[in-house]
Amino acid sequence: xKRNIILVIMAVFSxxxxxxxxxxxxxxxxxxxxxxxxxxxxxxxxxxxKSALQIDPMNLAGIxxxxxxxxxxxFTFTIYREDGKIVAAELNHNVPFSFLESPLExxxxxxxxxxxxxxxxxxxxxxxxxxxxxxxxxxxxxxxGCKEVSYEFRFK
Numbered sequence: 001x002k003r004n005i006i007l008v009i010m011a012v013f014s015x016x017x018x019x020x021x022x023x024x025x026x027x028x029x030x031x032x033x034x035x036x037x038x039x040x041x042x043x044x045x046x047x048x049x050k051s052a053l054q055i056d057p058m059n060l061a062g063i064x065x066x067x068x069x070x071x072x073x074x075f076t077f078t079i080y081r082e083d084g085k086i087v088a089a090e091l092n093h094n095v096p097f098s099f100l101e102s103p104l105e106x107x108x109x110x111x112x113x114x115x116x117x118x119x120x121x122x123x124x125x126x127x128x129x130x131x132x133x134x135x136x137x138x139x140x141x142x143x144x145g146c147k148e149v150s151y152e153f154r155f156k
Contacts, residue, residue, distance in 0.1 A: 013149055042082050047155035048136055049075040056149045071095050077155045086112040089130055104130055
C-alpha cells in the first residue's frame with residue numbers, strides 16, 4: 001500500500017514539474033513568456049485589452065463592454081523596461097473620456113511598486129496608481145460618475 005502511495009506521489013510530482021511555464025523576470029515581478037523566447041533587459045512589452053468590465057450591484061461578475069463597443073479597438077498598454085526594471089508606461093486608446101485618476105497621456109515615467117499588495121505600477125512624478133498587477137494580468141479600475149457602478153480594464 002505504501003509503495004502505491006509513493007508511486008502516485010512521484011507521478012503527480014513529475015506531471016507538475018513538466019507542466020511548468022517558463023517565466024522571465026520583469027524587474028521586481030514575473031512575466032509569462034513563450035518557451036523559446038528570451039527576454040532582453042531593455043525592451044517594451046505591449047499588452048492588449050482582454051476585457052472592459054462594467055460592474056454594478058446587479059452584475060457583480062461584470063458585463064464585458066469590449067464585445068459591444070468599438071471604442072476599445074486598438075486599446076493597448078505598453079510597459080518599457082531598462083536594465084530589467086520598469087521605467088515607463090504608455091496607454092494607447094481612442095476612448096473619448098478620461099477614466100484614470102491621473103491620466104496616462106503619452107509615455108510617462110513609472111515604477112513597479114512591489115511593496116504594495118497587490119503589486120502596482122505607479123507614476124514616478126506623483127505616486128499615482130496607474131495599474132495593478134496580479135495573477136499574470138494587469139488591471140485598471142475606475143469609476144465615472146455613479147458610485148454604484150465601477151469599471152475594470154484587464155490586459156494580458
